[in-house]
Amino acid sequence: xxxxxxxxxxxxxxxxxxxxxxxxxxxxxxxxxxxxxxxxxxxxxxxxxxxxxxxxxxxxxxxxxxxxxxxxxxxxxxxxxxxxxxxxxxxxxxxxxxxxxxxxxxxxxxxxxxxxxxxxxxxxxxxxxxxxxxxxxxxxxxxxxxxxxxxxxxxxxxxxxxxxxxxxxxxxxxxxxxxxxxxxxxxxxxxxxxxxxxxxxxxxxxxxxxxxx
Numbered sequence: 191x192x193x194x195x196x197x198x199x200x201x202x203x204x205x206x207x208x209x210x211x212x213x214x215x216x217x218x219x220x221x222x223x224x225x226x227x228x229x230x231x232x233x234x235x236x237x238x239x240x241x242x243x244x245x246x247x248x249x250x251x252x253x254x255x256x257x258x259x260x261x262x263x264x265x266x267x268x269x270x271x272x273x274x275x276x277x278x279x280x281x282x283x284x285x286x287x288x289x290x291x292x293x294x295x296x297x298x299x300x301x302x303x304x305x306x307x308x309x310x311x312x313x314x315x316x317x318x319x320x321x322x323x324x325x326x327x328x329x330x331x332x333x334x335x336x337x338x339x340x341x342x343x344x345x346x347x348x349x350x351x352x353x354x355x356x357x358x359x360x361x362x363x364x365x366x367x368x369x370x371x372x373x374x375x376x377x378x379x380x381x382x383x384x385x386x387x388x389x390x391x392x393x394x395x396x397x398x399x400x401x402x403x
Contacts, residue, residue, distance in 0.1 A: 195231045195232040195260065195323075196230065196231075196232070197230045197231065197232035197233045197234065197262075198226075198233055198234070199234045199236050200233065200234065200235070200236050200237065201222055201223050201226040201227075201233050202219075202222065202237075207222070212225055213225070220250075220254055223251065223254045223255065224254050224255075227254065227255040227256060227259045228256075231258065231259060231260065232259070232260040232262065232323055233260075233261060233262070234261075234262045234263075234264060234326070235261050235262065235263045235264060236264045237264075238263045238264045238266060238309075239264040239265065239266060239267055239270075239272075239328070240267070240278060241266070241278050242266050242278075242279070242280060242308055242309060242312060243263065243266075243309065243312040243313060244312055245311055245312045245314065245315060247312075248312055248313060248314070248315040248316050249315045251315075251316065251321065252315050252319045252321055255321065257320070259321060260321060260322070260323030261316050261321055261322060261323055262323040262324045262325075262356070263313055263316070263322065263324075263325050263326065264328060265325055265326060265327045265328070266305065266309055268288075268297055268301075268302065268305050269302075269305065269306065269309065269327070269346070270327050270328060270329050270330065270333075271329065271330060271333060271342070272330050273288075274287065274288060274297070275287065279305075280308070283301065283305070286300075287301075288301075306349055310349075313325065313353075317352075317353060322353065322354060323354065324354040324355065324356040324383060325350055325353050325354065325355055325356065326356045326358060326385065327346055327355070327356065327357050327358065328358040328360070328385070329357070329358065329359055329360060329361075330360060331360045331361050331395060332361070333359065333360070333361055334361050334364075335361075335363050335364055335369060335372075335373070340376060343357070343376065343380060344380065347380040347381065347382065354383070355380070355381060355382045355383065356382065356383040356384075356385050357377055357382045357383070357384065357385060358385035358387065359373075359397070360387075360395070360397070362395060362396060362397050362398075365397060365398050386399070
């Protein structure tokens, strides 16, 4: 049986910071991460979804955590098909942001390639140091089963070859009983880990609480 690692979605979560868990003298950026990593073995970097991570941050995270600690980095919104506002992109790429209200239009392929390259460069120190637990691709509710989505997933797997890849669906049809085996086989063929979601049941968008391992 494998190990079960328990952690939080961020070591800078507002409620966590406000709770008093971090002692005096360890409430700056470095102190919080060191304190967290001494007590828990894994953390999700959800900030990667909202803005492209930076390589320098990854280097600092490696320096401030012990061997065996893991960062699960959430993929940037543009890489999962979510709306991406110009302000979320690096300054030199903002004039190439997807058109439409709140960046809801399709991304230019050249921009997508550039963003993929910068994302890979940013997380490389974590991967090289053995600190990368997974790169989490959380897809939007409108990412439905079918050929276009499967091609998108295959492209993600190709671009992240050699990375630990985790996939979270938010449309229930992926895990509908009639489709579940096909979804599992697809992710297994891509070497991707399935992400389970704990959510209220009985709603139109509810995902099942249990998924195949």
